[in-house]
Amino acid sequence: MKIRTLILAACLILTLGIWLPAAAGRPVRIAYLQADIHQLASWVAMEKGFYRAQGLEVKVAGIFKAGPEEMSAFAAGELDMGYVGEAPATVAVANHAARVQACAQVNTEGSAIVVAAGSPIKTVAQLAGKTVAVPGHSTVQDFLLKKALSQAGLAADKVKIIVLKPPEMIGALRTGQIDAFIAWEPYPAKAQTMKVGRVLIASGRIWKDHPCCILAVDQRFLKARPQAVKKMVKAHVQATDFINRHPQQALKIGMKYTGMDADTVRLAMKNVNYTYRLSVDGERQYVEFLSRLGYIKVKDSRAFVAGFLNTKILEELTGK
Amino acid sequence: MTPRRYALPLAVVALWQGLSWAGLIPAYKLPSPLAIAQGLVDLVLVGMPPGHRLPSHLFYSLYRVAWGFFLAALLGVPLGLLMGWSRPLRQLVTPLVELVRPVPPLAWIPISILWFGIGIKSAAFIIFLGAFFPILLNTIAGVRSVNPTLPEAARTLGARERDIVLKVLLPGSVPSIFVGLRIGLGIGWMTLVAAEFTGVRSGYGLGYMIMTARDIQRADEIMAGMGVIGITGLLIDWGLRVLQRRLLPWK
Amino acid sequence: MVLELKGLGKTFPGQGPGQEVRALENIDLALAPGRFLCLVGPSGCGKTTLLRIIAGLERASRGQVLLDGRPLEGGSPAVGLVFQEYALFPWRTTVENIEAGLEFKGVDARTRRQAALRYVRAFGLEGFEHRYPRELSGGMQQRVAIARTLIMEPRLVLMDEPFGSLDSQTRSELQNFLLDIWRSRNDTVIFVTHNVEEAVFLGDEIVVLSPRPGTIRARIAIETPRPRDRTGPESNRYRRQVLDILEQERRSGPGFSPLPVQEEVS
Numbered sequence: 104m105k106i107r108t109l110i111l112a113a114c115l116i117l118t119l120g121i122w123l124p125a126a127a128g129r130p131v132r133i134a135y136l137q138a139d140i141h142q143l144a145s146w147v148a149m150e151k152g153f154y155r156a157q158g159l160e161v162k163v164a165g166i167f168k169a170g171p172e173e174m175s176a177f178a179a180g181e182l183d184m185g186y187v188g189e190a191p192a193t194v195a196v197a198n199h200a201a202r203v204q205a206c207a208q209v210n211t212e213g214s215a216i217v218v219a220a221g222s223p224i225k226t227v228a229q230l231a232g233k234t235v236a237v238p239g240h241s242t243v244q245d246f247l248l249k250k251a252l253s254q255a256g257l258a259a260d261k262v263k264i265i266v267l268k269p270p271e272m273i274g275a276l277r278t279g280q281i282d283a284f285i286a287w288e289p290y291p292a293k294a295q296t297m298k299v300g301r302v303l304i305a306s307g308r309i310w311k312d313h314p315c316c317i318l319a320v321d322q323r324f325l326k327a328r329p330q331a332v333k334k335m336v337k338a339h340v341q342a343t344d345f346i347n348r349h350p351q352q353a354l355k356i357g358m359k360y361t362g363m364d365a366d367t368v369r370l371a372m373k374n375v376n377y378t379y380r381l382s383v384d385g386e387r388q389y390v391e392f393l394s395r396l397g398y399i400k401v402k403d404s405r406a407f408v409a410g411f412l413n414t415k416i417l418e419e420l421t422g423k
Numbered sequence: 424m425t426p427r428r429y430a431l432p433l434a435v436v437a438l439w440q441g442l443s444w445a446g447l448i449p450a451y452k453l454p455s456p457l458a459i460a461q462g463l464v465d466l467v468l469v470g471m472p473p474g475h476r477l478p479s480h481l482f483y484s485l486y487r488v489a490w491g492f493f494l495a496a497l498l499g500v501p502l503g504l505l506m507g508w509s510r511p512l513r514q515l516v517t518p519l520v521e522l523v524r525p526v527p528p529l530a531w532i533p534i535s536i537l538w539f540g541i542g543i544k545s546a547a548f549i550i551f552l553g554a555f556f557p558i559l560l561n562t563i564a565g566v567r568s569v570n571p572t573l574p575e576a577a578r579t580l581g582a583r584e585r586d587i588v589l590k591v592l593l594p595g596s597v598p599s600i601f602v603g604l605r606i607g608l609g610i611g612w613m614t615l616v617a618a619e620f621t622g623v624r625s626g627y628g629l630g631y632m633i634m635t636a637r638d639i640q641r642a643d644e645i646m647a648g649m650g651v652i653g654i655t656g657l658l659i660d661w662g663l664r665v666l667q668r669r670l671l672p673w674k
Numbered sequence: 675m676v677l678e679l680k681g682l683g684k685t686f687p688g689q690g691p692g693q694e695v696r697a698l699e700n701i702d703l704a705l706a707p708g709r710f711l712c713l714v715g716p717s718g719c720g721k722t723t724l725l726r727i728i729a730g731l732e733r734a735s736r737g738q739v740l741l742d743g744r745p746l747e748g749g750s751p752a753v754g755l756v757f758q759e760y761a762l763f764p765w766r767t768t769v770e771n772i773e774a775g776l777e778f779k780g781v782d783a784r785t786r787r788q789a790a791l792r793y794v795r796a797f798g799l800e801g802f803e804h805r806y807p808r809e810l811s812g813g814m815q816q817r818v819a820i821a822r823t824l825i826m827e828p829r830l831v832l833m834d835e836p837f838g839s840l841d842s843q844t845r846s847e848l849q850n851f852l853l854d855i856w857r858s859r860n861d862t863v864i865f866v867t868h869n870v871e872e873a874v875f876l877g878d879e880i881v882v883l884s885p886r887p888g889t890i891r892a893r894i895a896i897e898t899p900r901p902r903d904r905t906g907p908e909s910n911r912y913r914r915q916v917l918d919i920l921e922q923e924r925r926s927g928p929g930f931s932p933l934p935v936q937e938e939v940s
Contacts, residue, residue: 171638171639175640178451178452178640191638195640198640200451240472240638242638260474263625264626265541266631267541275541280541397469397473398473570759570761575731575755576755577778578730579730579753579823580751580778580823580826581751581778581779581826591763595763597765673764673766673806673808
């Protein structure tokens with residue numbers, strides 16, 4: 104063979120080598136929050152092969168300590184889809200930092216305000232003057248805490264709010280650094296099984312059926328690979344159904360990904376509703392409250408909600 | 424304040440604003456200078472988190488730095504004087520200093536929180552660590568750089584050891600001590616902001632403000648906050664330089 | 675006798691055994707009050723070491739130093755030392771430098787300031803009381819250094835090549851100035867210099883030190899009344915005499931042990 108032909112053939116093979124995998128689909132880059140039992144569906148989907156069964160390759164591009172950090176990763180273009188809190192996602196989109204849409208719900212409820220085991224605090228109003236830890240500003244938990252305070256008639260500045268990452272909260276509660284914390288399950292459950300804390304109020308009592316985590320998709324990814332997104336949502340639906348039908352198996356997977364014992368994870372899962380139905384009203388409440396807190400400025404909340412929630416994909420999948 | 428000095432920075436800013444207007448720089452990655460200016464206004468009027476305004480954040484940060492810095496100076500200058508003056512002491516203490524010094528102050532944060540909890544004490548400790556070593560080392564160098572003839576001259580004039588340390592070595596090392604103080608304060612200021620990222624009890628502090636702005640995805644406020652930190656650091660250093668010129672007219 | 679040196683010797687340890695440096699050996703000297711003694715010798719002959727021992731900054735290896743008949747402890751303001759590089763405290767003004775020794779002694783602020791101002795006037799430093807050394811010329815700095823030493827009224831004044839870093843004009847001025855001051859106070863002075871002309875101009879007597887080890891080679895009394903003519907025949911004769919001794923030393927090399935000689939010129 105002539106040298107020239109050889110070189111030409113090599114170039115052709117190289118080019119195909121770059122194109123073909125792209126055509127077959129780069130792995131989908133997903134993210135979730137560290138040890139957040141709300142996001143069990145993502146772990147179930149991975150463990151049970153729901154992605155693979157549809158020909159999707161999924162890569163975990165980030166495990167984050169709290170929602171705002173995950174949204175920064177979206178902003179930097181590092182993620183295609185992610186399991187994240189509805190509040191931080193709303194703030195990121197409203198402040199033009201990231202362009203994502205919520206294409207499915209992940210859970211409702213599933214957080215709690217926890218006080219020290221021997222604490223005399225019995226009501227939310229008694230948090231006045233105390234130090235309470237939240238996982239970050241603009242997280243769902245931050246939102247819930249402020250909602251609870253306002254329901255108890257307390258101005259938010261009557262309470263010292265500090266930011267701690269959930270793994271640090273239990274230790275801080277134990278050593279008396281903080282008087283209370285609010286975090287996603289399984290941290291409240293763990294505080295209880297460790298006998299360090301007791302639940303002051305579960306988030307469902309602050310706001311019944313409040314939406315919590317969502318499955319977010321980067322708009323560029325949605326535009327480039329709509330089929331892949333649909334498959335991802337389908338896998339999510341399957342995983343959510345699986346959790347509700349086979350809680351024991353789901354528990355085992357939860358233990359694996361949180362590293363916590365069976366009692367803790369079981370207690371945690373009791374506080375969480377796994378559902379994939381998006382709630383327009385819920386998101387509208389988020390927008391309203393976040394605006395009142397001064398975190399975002401949204402001119403037309405109706406348009407914003409319509410643009411943020413993408414119910415079409417779910418409708419196509421489930422006919423609802 | 425010659426205009427020519429600021430020509431280049433101003434040109435950069437103008438170019439930056441122009442590129443932003445043209446849409447060539449995405450706003451969420453790098454806000455335009457005007458957006459940052461607006462962010463600064465928001466920090467002052469509305470605050471971040473809302474209700475916690477910039478002047479209060481600035482005050483708290485300065486307060487923490489002041490504590491850590493003064494402790495560092497209080498320990499570093501006398502210890503440096505003694506170590507500069509006494510060789511056996513210097514040989515005894517130096518290995519310990521050289522072991523601790525390379526550890527970045529920020530690496531101490533988890534331990535600091537365990538020892539002092541979340542609050543002013545652990546923040547002051549981190550800043551103390553950052554400021555202490557430059558102050559100590561520059562003081563020692565200052566003492567050793569004093570013209571050796573000067574203590575001898577003092578001795579021939581009847582000075583005792585105490586006089587030599589306080590009236591010859593100390594004034595003679597003041598220029599070096601000042602260098603150490605300026606460096607220490609600079610490092611302390613930079614360390615403070617990072618230290619505040621990890622936890623602040625009162626809800627105030629420039630580092631905390633920036634971290635919150637990050638959580639709420641306000642890149643414009645993040646950068647405005649960075650600007651405030653930089654300018655404050657500059658002003659503090661300038662203040663020290665003015666003080667130095669007043670205290671050292673003999674240089 | 676204000677000062678007596680008896681069998682003084684100084685050995686420096688050096689790098690190891692067998693490598694000691696014998697800087698001074700067999701120094702015997704007696705100095706009467708009010709005398710102006712010049713110490714000359716080539717570099718390395720130990721003049722500075724000798725001065726530092728007398729001032730108490732170094733210890734002698736052998737022998738004794740007696741001040742007014744009593745053994746001398748280090749660092750007494752009874753023995754003043756003027757350094758070649760002035761050694762003024764740069765952070766102190768002229769008056770603050772001059773009054774430093776009084777301050778160490780514990781004299782109250784007012785008294786010592788008054789004393790310092792008297793010296794400022796006597797030494798022609800008016801107008802420069804509150805200047806810093808860096809603002810003064812070399813000649814003025816040296817005057818301040820001398821004032822700082824003399825204000826302590828020392829029994830013995832040692833001067834280590836004090837005019838060495840000055841130009842010849844300033845040097846001549848300061849030499850005359852020094853003589854004036856000395857005449858009015860009658861201090862006892864040991865003045866070290868390697869400049870023979872200066873020694874002949876200033877001293878009542880000249881002691882020549884030879885190097886390695888430093889020993890007294892000769893002691894010459896200068897009888898010419900003051901004011902002296904630097905270039906006159908008598909000065910020249912003395913100069914010739916000293917230079918001859920130094921030349922002899924140079925030629926005979928190290929290790930030569932001379933007999934101490936007192937020469938007088940008829």
